[in-house]
Amino acid sequence: MPLSRVRIVLIATSHPGNIGAAARAMKNMCLDKLVLVRPRLFPHEGATARASGAGELLENARCVDSLEEAVTGCRLVIGASARLRTITWPLMTPRETAQKVVSHYDETDVALVFGREHSGLTNEELDLCHYLVNIPTNPDFSSLNLAMAVQLLAYEVLLASEEVTPASQQGQLPAEVEKFEGFVQHLEQTLTDIDFSDPRKSDKLIRKLRRFFMRAAPDDEELNLLRGILSAAQGRKSMRRDETSKE
Amino acid sequence: MPLSRVRIVLIATSHPGNIGAAARAMKNMCLDKLVLVRPRLFPHEGATARASGAGELLENARCVDSLEEAVTGCRLVIGASARLRTITWPLMTPRETAQKVVSHYDETDVALVFGREHSGLTNEELDLCHYLVNIPTNPDFSSLNLAMAVQLLAYEVLLASEEVTPASQQGQLPAEVEKFEGFVQHLEQTLTDIDFSDPRKSDKLIRKLRRFFMRAAPDDEELNLLRGILSAAQGRKSMRRDETSKE
Known part of the structure; x- marks a missing residue:
């Protein structure tokens, strides 16, 4: 039942509360694989409090030292990007992202990667992403809370997974x-x-x-x-x- | 630009942090009308902290004594309901809800109503709703954080209002x-x-x-x-x- 091949990767999260809130958001949407890259404070009571009934996701969370380690074995790595960057990158909406995740679900683990609260993903981290996903927002106030961003993408993934749309295969999967x-x-x-x-x-x-x-x-x-x-x-x-x- | 005819109504919220987080979520999605029905603690520094850059939504929030007062002037009142209730009620998905909100946007103010953190809406409050909206979740862990629920509905409303989403910019044009x-x-x-x-x-x-x-x-x-x-x-x-x- 849980969509265990979808990893949520949080990079260098500053506020432990955001980790807890993300865990709860994940469990609400049937996701259960949380990977933390160098979290500032973890484990932490602030995370546990916000996780509510999703404490086991925190207990099972994998802590690693680099994004590279976090996405090992994934043939689909999608980075959440707040702003449109000047860099040319295949940019998807959350809905397109969820379709892609679900259409490749039988073939590979997938990573949805979220950067730091204030500075997002570094260029080196972006380099590891096959695609970027941009959540539509108010152009004058576009910075979403981290856990909210996790919630929105997890919601779209759950919806897409229930739509029973594996059919539209997107061609060959990229290499690991x-x-x-x-x-x-x-x-x-x-x-x-x-x-x-x-x-x-x-x-x-x-x-x-x-x-x-x-x-x-x-x-x-x-x-x-x-x-x-x-x-x-x-x-x-x-x-x-x-x-x-x-x- | 802001979708000012859509009110977010929070009833008897216990945690001021949730009010702040809801305000931020609203502003992120171009909503700016917050109505609070008997909040337990408001104004409160916990709300202000979580609102981040959306403090003016808190300052402009209207505090009232009853849901009836909160929805005055609305011809469309939609209540968020965590569980499927035994009550027969027109139940919509968030996406359907957003479509309905947008399709009536020129004609009336609309209220999206969120109940208490632990007990939701009372029967008397449900009586004031034309429709209920249920956010799809993990059936084994269905209780969403209040601000997360606001975020998801606000997101769907923003998307529906933009529909003409060019979103997936593909960057540079390929060479000839x-x-x-x-x-x-x-x-x-x-x-x-x-x-x-x-x-x-x-x-x-x-x-x-x-x-x-x-x-x-x-x-x-x-x-x-x-x-x-x-x-x-x-x-x-x-x-x-x-x-x-x-x-």
Whole structure:
């Protein structure tokens, strides 16, 4: 019954009350997997008080050190973003997000990621997200309380899950986050090897490329293909050719 | 701009924090008319703290002695009900409720009525409601926090009022088709040059890669970047480096 493949990931939450309120909101909407990345104060009585009858979600919450660790094994990572950023990113409404989560529910764990109360997600954290979700709000007062944002998305996920709409498959699932990271590292190394970039000043370049490839959400086969091309560009034996490489 | 004909009516609220959180939730969703029926503690610093930037909703909140007084002038009164009651009552979902509110918005003030934290609405209060709205929840843990319930209904009302939601902005426009084709040809040539593929049998491979890159819908800048990498892999002078290439 609980939608256990949907993780709610809260990053560096300042107010323990928000963690408790988020847990209650989750349980109200049949979610039960809470992952906390470096919470400021946890466990904490302020969290327990606001959780009301959802204390077991706090007890079972997983505490980790990085978002990367929190989303391990997820092939769908969706970050909640308060503002429209200048960055080009596939941006979804909560309803579209819930549809996507539900349509892939049988195939993978999914992470819905919520940033810090005041500053949201860092660029490095955004880099790990396949999509961003923006909750429509009053443009003059757009900053939602963290637990409220969790409540709204959890509500949409519950509604979508009850709509019994698996049907509309969205194509292949992207590869797991770890595999994608492996590809990005390989890409970075290759750019140095082929004299395209200086590793000491390539941060901005790599971010651009990472976003580009993340947007395309490559699946396992595509990542293998891309890595084969990188290896060939590096002058190593291509992984795709059967015959021995002619050096 | 604010949806001022929609009143949020809170009856005999026990926790001032809930009043503050409800005010913030309302302002986030463009609602600004708060009516309090016999609040236990109000004004109160607990309400002010949770209201965050929505303090003026608390200052302008109307305090009255009865629900009857709170809904004066409304031709549409909708009560939030946590449980399905045995009473036969026209019961709506939050989405249906929002549709109804918006469809009558030009004709009348509307009241969305929320009962006490633990006991909801009395029969006498229900008698004043034209409809009830039930928020879908986990049947084993259905009691929503009061402010969360306000947040969810306010969100649905905002969405319904905007309906024409362009929301999912897709950022930059992709590059023109000719440019994309130029990139694909460059990619194909590079794969041959780096000994990755045999041009006579690479059709299927190129098709796969083309689909992958097409899905990411690169813009002009991204195409230039990718072509720079291809040139570097071909061993030609990279278009991106200013200094002379060291051969």
